Amino acid sequence: MVSMRTTCGFCGCGCGLYTVSDDNGVIGVIPSDADPVNEGRLCIRGWHVYQPLRNMDRIFRPVAVLNGSKRDVDYTDALSRVAEGLKKFPPNQIGIIGSATSTNEDAYLIAKFGRAVIGTNHIDFPGRSRLMPTLMMLRLLGEGVSMPCTFADLMDADLLLCIGIGDPNRYPQASARIFKAVVEGGHLLLIDTWHSDFAPYASLHISPKPFSGALLLRALAGILDSTIKVPFADEQISSITGVSSEQLRAAADLLLSSKRLAAVYDTASLMHMCSPQCVYELARLIKVLRERGVEWCGILPMVERCNSNGALRMGVAPMLLPGLKSVTDNETAQKACSLWGIDSLPQDVGMGVAQMLSAIENGELKALIIVGDDLLTDVPDEQRLKKVLSKVELLIAISAYRSLLTEAAHFVFPRAIWGEAMGTFVNMEGRMRCLEKVAERLGEARQEWQVLCDIATAMGIKLSYSCSDEVLDELKRLVPEYASIEPDKISNSACLIRERLSHLFDGVMHEEIAAPELPLVSDEFPLLLLVERYYLPWHADTLALHSSTLWREFRLRFTPHVFVNSVQGHSLGLRDGMPALLKTPQGSARVTSVFNEAVPTGIAILPEMFFAQLRGVVGQEKFDELTGTIVYPATVAAMERTR
Amino acid sequence: MALLLRKERLDDFLQSLDGQLAAPVRLEHGEVHFAINPPVEQILQDSDYVNSTISPVALLFPQTEVLFKFKLNGKPQIELPKEPKPLIIFGIRSCDVAAMRYLEMFFSRKFIDTPFVERAEKTTLISVACQRPGRNCFCPCCAGGPFLEEGHDLQLVDFGDAFLVEVGSEKGMRLIYARGQFFEPAPYELNEQRNKLAEETLQKFEIASHMGTGVRKLTSRAVSDELWRMMAARCIECGGCAFVCPLCTCFDVVDHSLPCSSNGVICGWRERCWDCCQFAGYSMEAAGVNPRPDKVSRFKRRFYHKLSYFYMEMDGRVGCVGCGRCIQVCFGVVDMPAVVNTLREEKLLGARLR
Numbered sequence: 001m002v003s004m005r006t007t008c009g010f011c012g013c014g015c016g017l018y019t020v021s022d023d024n025g026v027i028g029v030i031p032s033d034a035d036p037v038n039e040g041r042l043c044i045r046g047w048h049v050y051q052p053l054r055n056m057d058r059i060f061r062p063v064a065v066l067n068g069s070k071r072d073v074d075y076t077d078a079l080s081r082v083a084e085g086l087k088k089f090p091p092n093q094i095g096i097i098g099s100a101t102s103t104n105e106d107a108y109l110i111a112k113f114g115r116a117v118i119g120t121n122h123i124d125f126p127g128r129s130r131l132m133p134t135l136m137m138l139r140l141l142g143e144g145v146s147m148p149c150t151f152a153d154l155m156d157a158d159l160l161l162c163i164g165i166g167d168p169n170r171y172p173q174a175s176a177r178i179f180k181a182v183v184e185g186g187h188l189l190l191i192d193t194w195h196s197d198f199a200p201y202a203s204l205h206i207s208p209k210p211f212s213g214a215l216l217l218r219a220l221a222g223i224l225d226s227t228i229k230v231p232f233a234d235e236q237i238s239s240i241t242g243v244s245s246e247q248l249r250a251a252a253d254l255l256l257s258s259k260r261l262a263a264v265y266d267t268a269s270l271m272h273m274c275s276p277q278c279v280y281e282l283a284r285l286i287k288v289l290r291e292r293g294v295e296w297c298g299i300l301p302m303v304e305r306c307n308s309n310g311a312l313r314m315g316v317a318p319m320l321l322p323g324l325k326s327v328t329d330n331e332t333a334q335k336a337c338s339l340w341g342i343d344s345l346p347q348d349v350g351m352g353v354a355q356m357l358s359a360i361e362n363g364e365l366k367a368l369i370i371v372g373d374d375l376l377t378d379v380p381d382e383q384r385l386k387k388v389l390s391k392v393e394l395l396i397a398i399s400a401y402r403s404l405l406t407e408a409a410h411f412v413f414p415r416a417i418w419g420e421a422m423g424t425f426v427n428m429e430g431r432m433r434c435l436e437k438v439a440e441r442l443g444e445a446r447q448e449w450q451v452l453c454d455i456a457t458a459m460g461i462k463l464s465y466s467c468s469d470e471v472l473d474e475l476k477r478l479v480p481e482y483a484s485i486e487p488d489k490i491s492n493s494a495c496l497i498r499e500r501l502s503h504l505f506d507g508v509m510h511e512e513i514a515a516p517e518l519p520l521v522s523d524e525f526p527l528l529l530l531v532e533r534y535y536l537p538w539h540a541d542t543l544a545l546h547s548s549t550l551w552r553e554f555r556l557r558f559t560p561h562v563f564v565n566s567v568q569g570h571s572l573g574l575r576d577g578m579p580a581l582l583k584t585p586q587g588s589a590r591v592t593s594v595f596n597e598a599v600p601t602g603i604a605i606l607p608e609m610f611f612a613q614l615r616g617v618v619g620q621e622k623f624d625e626l627t628g629t630i631v632y633p634a635t636v637a638a639m640e641r642t643r
Numbered sequence: 644m645a646l647l648l649r650k651e652r653l654d655d656f657l658q659s660l661d662g663q664l665a666a667p668v669r670l671e672h673g674e675v676h677f678a679i680n681p682p683v684e685q686i687l688q689d690s691d692y693v694n695s696t697i698s699p700v701a702l703l704f705p706q707t708e709v710l711f712k713f714k715l716n717g718k719p720q721i722e723l724p725k726e727p728k729p730l731i732i733f734g735i736r737s738c739d740v741a742a743m744r745y746l747e748m749f750f751s752r753k754f755i756d757t758p759f760v761e762r763a764e765k766t767t768l769i770s771v772a773c774q775r776p777g778r779n780c781f782c783p784c785c786a787g788g789p790f791l792e793e794g795h796d797l798q799l800v801d802f803g804d805a806f807l808v809e810v811g812s813e814k815g816m817r818l819i820y821a822r823g824q825f826f827e828p829a830p831y832e833l834n835e836q837r838n839k840l841a842e843e844t845l846q847k848f849e850i851a852s853h854m855g856t857g858v859r860k861l862t863s864r865a866v867s868d869e870l871w872r873m874m875a876a877r878c879i880e881c882g883g884c885a886f887v888c889p890l891c892t893c894f895d896v897v898d899h900s901l902p903c904s905s906n907g908v909i910c911g912w913r914e915r916c917w918d919c920c921q922f923a924g925y926s927m928e929a930a931g932v933n934p935r936p937d938k939v940s941r942f943k944r945r946f947y948h949k950l951s952y953f954y955m956e957m958d959g960r961v962g963c964v965g966c967g968r969c970i971q972v973c974f975g976v977v978d979m980p981a982v983v984n985t986l987r988e989e990k991l992l993g994a995r996l997r
Contacts, residue, residue: 001679001702005671018676020706028706028917030697031883033971034672040696040971043881044922051916054707056902168975169879176974179877183976197876490672548897549916552924556933577936 003030006436007425009101009418010045010541012303013173014427016490017042019050019419019438026050026419026439036152036491037427043172044550051547053419053439058400058546060443063412075444075454082411083458085394089367091119091346095356098125098316099372100305101541102448103423103435105471107307109449110371111315111322116340117456117463121327121350122365125316126378127308129352130267133279134301135312135324138499140283141299144290149262149298150429150496151177157262157298159187159254163282164213164269166533167196167598171302171428174264189254191216194598195565204254207600209242210530210634211516216241216248217281218513223252225288231513240515255289262298268533280510303428305374305541310426313482313497314475318350323479324499332478339478353378354623360388367394371448372415373403373542378630381612381621396455398448401542414445418543421447423468424487430497432487518634525636526572527564527604529584529618531611560610561592562639565599573641582617583638589617593639604637645834646808646819646826648799653806654683656825660818662729662765665702667692677702677732687734689801693777694966698739698889699732700746703762706886707916710758710896715909727762731818733769737788737795738780738966740770742889744794745960749892767814769797771806774840776848779967781980783845784852787964790841800837807833852980853987854950854961860986862952868939873991874982875942877975882919884945884978887968893918893925920945946982 003018016035020028029050033040062078063070073081086094096118098110107125114123138147146153154160154177168175175198182188182201190202191213199205208216219237222230230237234245255261263282286297303309315322325332333345351359357379359365368389379385382404389395389408397409400417422437446454449471456463465471476483486494521528544550562582564574574580580593582604591614599605606618611632615621619633648656657664666686668678675692677699678685712722735743747763750756773780773789782788791798796815799806807829810816819826860866885891895918900911918925921942926935935941948954949962969978985992 003670003676003678016672018670018674022705024707024709024912024914027708028701030674030676031972032672032674033696034674041881041974042883042972043879043974047882047886050707054899054914056899056911058902060902168877169881172879172881172974175879179975183877200873200876549895549918549922549924552895552927553922556924556927577933 004436004438005032005434006419006438007433008042008046008049009306009425009435009543010049011171012305012308012428013037013171014306014425014431014433015042015046015173016433017046017049021438026053034491036150037429037431037433038173039176041173041176043169044553045544048547048549049418049543051549052417052543055546055548056442058417058442058445059402059406059412059414060445061414062444063406063409065410078411078413079454079458082396082455083460085410086118086367086455086459089394092122093365094118094120094367094369095122095351095359095365096120096124096369097353097356097371097375098123098311099374100125100127100308100311101372101374101418101543102307102311103421103425103468104307104310104314104432104475105423105468106371106421106448107311107314107316108322108471108475109452112340113452113456113463115315115321115336115345116342117452117459117461119346121318121346121348122356123316123350124318124352124356125308125311126353126374127268127305128312128317129354131301131303131308131312133276134267136276137279137283137299140280141286142290144295145286145297145299147299147301148428148430149300150431151300153298154178154262154264154300155181157181157186157258157260159189159258159261161189161191161255161261161263162198163191163217163263163265163278165192165196165198165264165266165302166194166269168198170266170533174300174302174428178264187254187258189251191251193600193603195600196598204247204250206243206247206251209240209516209518210528210603211275211518212241214275214277214281215513215515216243217278217285219248220252220255221281221285221288223248224256224285224292228284228288229511232515236515255294256292258289258294260296261289261294262300264300264302266302268302268304277510277513281513300428306427307425309428309430310424313426318352321345322475323481325479336478339474357388360391363391366392367396368392369396369398370405370409371398373399373401373405375405376403376542377609381615383612398451400445401546403542413451414443415451416441416445416447420445423447424472426497432485432495432497434487519636521602521636525583525585525638526602527568527637527639528602529562529582529604529606529635529637531608531618531632532605533608559592560589560613561594561607563594563596563599563605563607564603564639565597565601566595568599568601569593569595572639574639575641579642580639581642582614583640584617584619584635586619586635587617589614590642591639593641604639608632645829646810647829647833648806648808648826650804650806652825656822657683657686657733659822659825660731662731664731664733665699666733667695677734689771689773689799690775693773693775693780694736694739694968696968696971697887698742698966698968699735700739700743700889702730702732703743703766704746704759704892707914708758710913710915712912713910716907724758727765729765729767730762731767731769735768735770736773736966737770737791737798738782738964739889740768740791740794741782741787741964742966743768745890745958745964746892748959767796767818769799769815770795772798772800772841774801774844776844777967778849779970780848780965781850781852781967782965783848784854784980785961785963785965787966789844790837800840802833802836807837850980852963852965852983854963854983856987857983858950858952858955858961860989861947861950865989866986867989870985870989870991871943872939874977874985875939877977878921878938878942879974880921880923880938880941881972881974882917882921883972883974884969885919885921886917887972889964889966889968890949890962891917891919893920920948942977946986949979950983
């Protein structure tokens with residue numbers, strides 16, 4: 001029996017654990033009780049993170065479409081065909097979609113391959129755009145504010161301001177600190193539309209109406225600083241947000257009573273508590289609080305995937321070079337050129353995921369490399385995705401599992417999954433974490449940095465590293481701020497990434513703020529139906545679907561279902577877990593009604609994962625041009641019991 | 644019978660043992676794990692550690708265990724795992740010994756669980772009585788220590804330069820008989836001193852869990868639904884409490900098949916892995932009905948199982964040995980002592996009031 005230290009690869013917490021192996025491979029995990037991130041705790045995902053390694057439903061060998069039929073091919077054969085194919089397209093017709101589950105080393109190579117080998121800035125990863133408002137906020141904040149703060153900082157605060165954080169099991173390690181803090185007598189100011197399991201423990205729980213979080217935060221800032229413009233009268237604010245002026249004032253008093261304040265918000269919340277506007281308003285509120293005598297503020301933006309923070313910092317973004325430097329930043333570009341041995345880098349800001357998909361539809365983008373499966377969940381519309389991908393003239397997928405992405409791909413390279421890959425992650429605290437190879441790779445699976453180096457070499461551009469450490473060393477040479485980072489020192493600040501952004505964003509606070517436009521409920525349609533992420537974001541990671549236990553738990557939630565609270569449910573004649581008919585002005589569909597006390601009265605929640613199935617009934621989603629994220633429709637609805 | 648084992652002879656004694664030796668070692672960042680055949684100089688002594696992150700019972704009931712391999716090609720062929728080797732667990736704590744004895748009873752009660760029972764038969768436990776309880780330990784509340792009066796094969800009590808060796812079973816006796824050269828008779832006064840040490844150790848515990856009162860409150864249904872709801876709100880259904888609990892025995896069974904089956908031959912294996920009653924899928928029935936569909940009922944059920952009279956009658960003890968591991972893994976401070984003491988007070992308590 002052997003145990004090896006590594007980091008969980010599911011969410012942005014990045015928990016330390018040991019894998020346990022015997023003759024039958026990896027057979028279990030042991031949480032690390034010395035780790036400052038998890039202190040010996042693991043959530044349901046962490047306890048089962050080893051299980052996908054035992055699942056044989058994988059892609060083992062490179063696959064290629066040859067003469068119209070798909071078959072396993074020799075690795076070198078696939079490489080030379082891919083290299084030949086990529087040379088046919090000009091750089092601006094090639095895009096790369098990375099993954100927030102790649103290691104930093106992989107992400108760095110994605111950024112480097114795109115820029116130095118292909119010569120394009122059309123490089124992005126799904127979910128990147130949700131982090132942009134947070135980056136902007138980093139720029140806006142001054143001294144005395146730690147962002148991101150650490151989990152341990154949450155325990156040091158005397159008041160926790162938690163905004164739109166949803167259910168405790170979404171970000172377990174943050175939840176553990178929140179619960180421990182309140183049990184030990186700390187205060188929690190919860191601003192969340194959900195009546196989540198945090199609500200009974202909050203000193204004050206404010207439940208604003210959907211989409212009104214930004215206005216609520218502006219109103220709070222307005223109470224604390226009269227120079228801040230709030231374009232609505234008190235009564236209007238109360239009617240728009242559903243929060244009384246007394247509650248607002250109580251919240252303001254609570255905030256002012258704090259000396260050390262920690263703010264926590266969910267960057268992936270769809271209930272729009274944490275829309276870009278909401279994040280700006282939080283920055284404004286924090287600024288005001290600092291002026292009003294709060295001595296220290298920590299802000300912890302919670303991120304969903306294990307390495308979103310890393311992918312962004314490695315330059316997997318259409319406007320960023322490694323180290324969060326702008327693609328127009330000459331100094332970094334020159335340094336990269338000399339380090340990468342090329343003459344110039346593309347200087348125009350590239351396309352993000354959303355624009356790339358549109359560009360494929362318009363015929364502007366013709367070749368695409370996709371790493372991982374994040375796209376499946378960020379574009380939940382399978383039909384559209386299939387249609388878009390069928391238009392790509394050369395589609396290369398680096399993936400471990402069969403999906404519609406690999407179905408559509410002309411070349412598929414097997415990807416090493418968690419436990420087979422090696423490198424580092426950056427968790428939501430900005431802590432660099434080590435990921436170890438704890439199992440033998442199946443078939444010809446390789447890490448994406450290796451595949452990309454092989455493709456580059458086949459294209460005649462020599463790109464090779466002996467190991468992932470060498471990749472990290474090169475990154476450290478390119479970005480001096482990262483040179484002193486030592487991921488092995490788990491309980492030391494030497495593993496924390498802290499950058500100050502001095503450029504890139506203008507840092508302008510948006511002054512105008514509008515009331516959300518929501519459809520009006522009526523007797524015929526008494527519910528407001530919203531789409532939201534729900535429970536564990538398992539569907540955000542195909543890895544989870546290949547763990548036997550997590551798959552069993554996930555399968556329970558397989559039929560489209562709609563949440564209402566039990567009081568509302570009973571009043572509509574619904575029964576928990578039983579079939580119901582969902583009716584909207586657009587149409588009707590059969591669903592399962594599930595009672596969930598976290599849902600406020602008057603609202604019904606459709607989990608995001610079922611949205612695509614019910615689009616005809618719920619309405620069309622939109623891409624937000626500013627952030628490149630999906631905005632789901634809100635509609636009125638009625639539900640009735642069926643037999 | 645009591646014997647003395649001088650500490651300078653411990654290494655030789657350990658090296659003389661047949662079969663695999665599992666013993667506690669400290670890892671780079673400070674965690675304590677039971678390692679198989681570690682270098683003797685790395686084995687931790689009584690004063691060096693409180694207990695391991697995961698109970699050594701996991702050596703006999705691991706998180707995942709292959710039950711058999713199969714090949715379906717005409718007549719199905721089954722390949723059973725190799726017979727277990729003899730195992731000696733050195734440095735196991737009293738609470739985990741108590742847990743092991745419970746598991747032996749549980750796994751051979753109605754249905755004989757062959758993989759566990761076969762291993763248990765070949766396992767010898769050399770426990771070390773605790774004189775320095777950790778901040779999460781509460782074994783005196785659950786008949787789990789700190790000194791054992793029964794259940795051990797051998798129990799060592801640290802007396803500075805020597806261990807007092809107490810023999811608790813025939814297995815332990817055999818182990819000593821074959822290695823008489825390492826032991827000498829213990830002076831009679833040591834027994835008295837040992838009892839004094841046990842008494843003194845009891846004073847060192849920082850927390851308590853009033854199991855008896857908890858049991859009474861549960862059985863008399865004195866606990867309000869509201870209180871259960873409040874406690875369950877802090878449970879995030881991670882499964883950690885069940886996975887680290889040395890008394891939890893639930894598992895799920897899964898079949899895996901290999902993809903490389905050419906000519907229609909299907910190869911694969913069946914394995915079992917730990918399961919937890921806090922997971923929604925755990926109690927799901929084949930027809931699609933879940934008798935415990937919500938978190939509150941699952942949470943309540945867990946503590947009813949561990950604490951109510953009915954289960955005590957069947958299992959012969961409360962479902963806890965006081966190892967305190969659930970305190971370490973719990974996200975919401977709803978571990979065993981926190982819940983029991985909340986039941987006792989019939990109101991929510993702060994973490995410090997355990």
